[in-house]
Amino acid sequence: GAVVSQHPSWVICKSGTSVKIECRSLDFQATTMFWYRQFPKQSLMLMATSNEGSKATYEQGVEKDKFLINHASLTLSTLTVTSAHPEDSSFYICSAPPGGAYPPNYGYTFGSGTRLTVV
């Protein structure tokens, strides 16, 4: 089945530094990927839609300069948390619709998530 590989699984960084999270579709092409943020014991909050070859679409309230998204190929999307601060600590998850159909009735395939801790 379709697999989305996300890494790192966890990262600890110092306040003020930047962290890059990668999301790869291993056996399918993903023209669109989604980045979510999840706080402890809460649901997923969509941050942005990553589009291959074009600018990402950010949800209201998400800082574009803070969360840089790059979707340079059909199998790779990256999320860079710039100048990270403790309040950016969270669980970040990417997903992609492997079916390619519109709408994606086959569901999303999710990465395993990245736990970011900013100290």
Next chain:
Amino acid sequence: TQLLEQSPQFLSIQEGENLTVYCNSSSVFSSLQWYRQEPGEGPVLLVTVVTGGEVKKLKRLTFQFGDARKDSSLHITAAQPGDTGLYLCAGTSGTYKYIFGTGTRLKVLA
């Protein structure tokens, strides 16, 4: 703004009991999905429903999509400790963007 409210928010039951989780919205969705997420992992798709009134079964799990496609339910029969996790419904109005529900955290005690 589309919202998906799930109830209950938390549920702790004994092994062997039955339970139902609800996912409600005032908006109409073209399709709705249910996911289960375990701690430290990404959500895993359980089922997709697209037709109003549709009922799907997955072993001990029964999913139903409301006739008006505004709500859905997940019923688990004879719950087992392995069913423990965060259950999320997610809906779309026809785009790639899914809205996730508020989540139901289930704990099944042995």
